[in-house]
Amino acid sequence: xxxxxxxxxxxxxxxxxxxxxxxxxxxxxxxxxxxxxxxxxxxxxxxxxxxxxxxxxxxxxxxxxxxxxxxxxxxxxxxxxxxxxxxxxxxxxxxxxxxxxx
Amino acid sequence: xxxxxxxxxxxxxxxxxxxxxxxxxxxxxxxxxxxxxxxxxxxxxxxxxxxxxxxxxxxxxxxxxxxxxxxxxxxxxxxxxxxxxxxxxxxxxxxxxxxxxxxxxxxxxxxxxxxxxxxxxxxxxxxxxxxxxxxxxxxxxxxxxxxxxxxxxxxxxxxxxxxxxxxxxxxxxxxxxxxxxxxxxxxxxxxxxxxxxxxxxxxxxxxxxxxxxxxxxxxxxxxxxxxxxxxxxxxxxxxxxxxxxxxxxxxxxxxxxxxxxxxxxxxxxxxxxxxxxxxxxxxxxxxxxxxxxxxxxxxxxxxxxxxxxxxxxxxxxxxxxxxxxxxxxxxxxxxxxxxxxxxxxxxxxxxxxxxxxxxxxxxxxxxxxxxxxxxxxxxxxxxxxxxxxxxxxxxx
Numbered sequence: 001x002x003x004x005x006x007x008x009x010x011x012x013x014x015x016x017x018x019x020x021x022x023x024x025x026x027x028x029x030x031x032x033x034x035x036x037x038x039x040x041x042x043x044x045x046x047x048x049x050x051x052x053x054x055x056x057x058x059x060x061x062x063x064x065x066x067x068x069x070x071x072x073x074x075x076x077x078x079x080x081x082x083x084x085x086x087x088x089x090x091x092x093x094x095x096x097x098x099x100x101x102x
Numbered sequence: 103x104x105x106x107x108x109x110x111x112x113x114x115x116x117x118x119x120x121x122x123x124x125x126x127x128x129x130x131x132x133x134x135x136x137x138x139x140x141x142x143x144x145x146x147x148x149x150x151x152x153x154x155x156x157x158x159x160x161x162x163x164x165x166x167x168x169x170x171x172x173x174x175x176x177x178x179x180x181x182x183x184x185x186x187x188x189x190x191x192x193x194x195x196x197x198x199x200x201x202x203x204x205x206x207x208x209x210x211x212x213x214x215x216x217x218x219x220x221x222x223x224x225x226x227x228x229x230x231x232x233x234x235x236x237x238x239x240x241x242x243x244x245x246x247x248x249x250x251x252x253x254x255x256x257x258x259x260x261x262x263x264x265x266x267x268x269x270x271x272x273x274x275x276x277x278x279x280x281x282x283x284x285x286x287x288x289x290x291x292x293x294x295x296x297x298x299x300x301x302x303x304x305x306x307x308x309x310x311x312x313x314x315x316x317x318x319x320x321x322x323x324x325x326x327x328x329x330x331x332x333x334x335x336x337x338x339x340x341x342x343x344x345x346x347x348x349x350x351x352x353x354x355x356x357x358x359x360x361x362x363x364x365x366x367x368x369x370x371x372x373x374x375x376x377x378x379x380x381x382x383x384x385x386x387x388x389x390x391x392x393x394x395x396x397x398x399x400x401x402x403x404x405x406x407x408x409x410x411x412x413x414x415x416x417x418x419x420x421x422x423x424x425x426x427x428x429x430x431x432x433x434x435x436x437x438x439x440x441x442x443x444x445x446x447x448x449x450x451x452x453x454x455x456x457x458x459x460x461x462x463x464x465x466x467x468x469x470x471x472x473x474x475x476x477x478x479x480x481x482x483x484x485x486x487x488x489x490x491x492x493x494x495x496x497x498x
Contacts, residue, residue, distance in 0.1 A: 030262035031315040036240035039254045047255045049263055049360050056360040058250045071270050
């Protein structure tokens with residue numbers, strides 16, 4: 001997924017944004033210490049499984065430290081940069097989840 | 103599951119009876135002097151020699167491999183291996199992520215049952231150490247779905263999500279799970295072909311660096327090179343005790359962990375084992391020795407629970423209390439498992455049958471389980487997208 005073509009980026013756009021603005025609860029999470037080549041400079045970063053009711057999804061967690069994350073915590077989907085530009089200089093945006101009181 | 107009629111073609115008793123005529127395995131480890139094809143050929147030649155069959159009698163070769171096209175840019179492995187062996191047999195590659203080896207075995211069985219082949223060589227091979235860890239980490243994400251890859255989850259990360267959910271649900275500490283790699287390293291220290299032949303203790307596991315919390319380095323099977331091979335046929339093996347495959351079953355599930363009903367069980371393992379037990383006509387209590395998919399410590403726990411060897415939430419108890427250790431009630435992963443024997447991805451599923459065959463022939467030396475008669479191999483692809491189970495029996 002690291003050198004995604006513009007065609008793939010366009011085709012998956014709707015899918016990438018489907019949790020934008022949606023509120024869900026964290027079912028599990030992990031802090032990735034050893035990252036793949038494409039995300040080498042980002043580690044450590046948090047990823048969780050978030051339950052939105054009708055559907056669960058695996059999404060990065062942002063704006064939060066590992067010791068602040070609790071299973072059952074409420075989070076909301078926000079638009080964030082997912083992948084850095086590749087050779088074609090396209091930045092891929094998508095959804096990450098941040099803590100919410102609501 | 104009913105006898106579909108196909109078993110009657112194999113054996114007059116109406117039961118599956120696939121003979122394991124020969125087994126072979128390379129050392130697992132960082133084998134920089136050997137290419138993917140070198141490894142496949144080495145294991146294959148050993149299995150063919152062990153079978154006492156002439157290489158010319160092999161009419162089909164099934165190659166299990168996951169990363170050859172990604173890491174080595176080799177996408178024609180069936181033909182590459184038959185050419186490497188210098189034989190005229192048909193060759194095909196089978197893939198199912200980390201279950202590629204087990205699926206290759208099942209494919210070999212299916213060729214025999216269909217009557218299109220009389221002697222099948224199945225070889226699982228993987229070459230992983232030519233490249234950096236983070237390049238392999240990236241390649242291994244191919245076992246997950248698109249959403250998971252976009253989230254940057256990594257393969258250990260997926261199992262970390264399962265581990266944390268399990269620990270939370272059943273109140274299990276990571277020190278309990280740490281006894282599993284300790285046990286498997288003890289077994290591996292007895293295996294000259296294992297990647298790691300040193301013992302470890304719980305404290306070392308807990309102090310090892312975090313890979314994806316709560317999974318630590320010593321909870322993770324390594325990145326290894328290696329190959330394992332078996333020769334399968336319908337007739338008897340000349341000399342020595344015969345070992346037969348009497349049942350097998352495959353299950354599949356959503357690849358994406360988030361799409362599952364539960365994060366802490368693998369429906370694919372449940373389905374695969376149910377089918378295998380039914381075909382073999384045996385139950386968990388009949389199994390004397392097992393090789394299960396401990397890609398990460400939690401993998402062994404779920405294997406025991408999903409296949410009915412323990413109650414839900416208690417797999418970690420028997421995995422750590424000595425029952426599953428050599429000398430215990432039902433030894434698990436006497437090869438050292440994926441953790442200590444190593445995990446050249448597609449070699450694993452075939453290696454499991456190599457180890458079980460040695461157990462059931464009574465030739466496994468210091469790793470021998472006395473009186474082992476029925477064995478089970480459990481091989482999983484990804485974080486439970488695929489599972490394949492084989493049941494073996496020693497016989498005349």
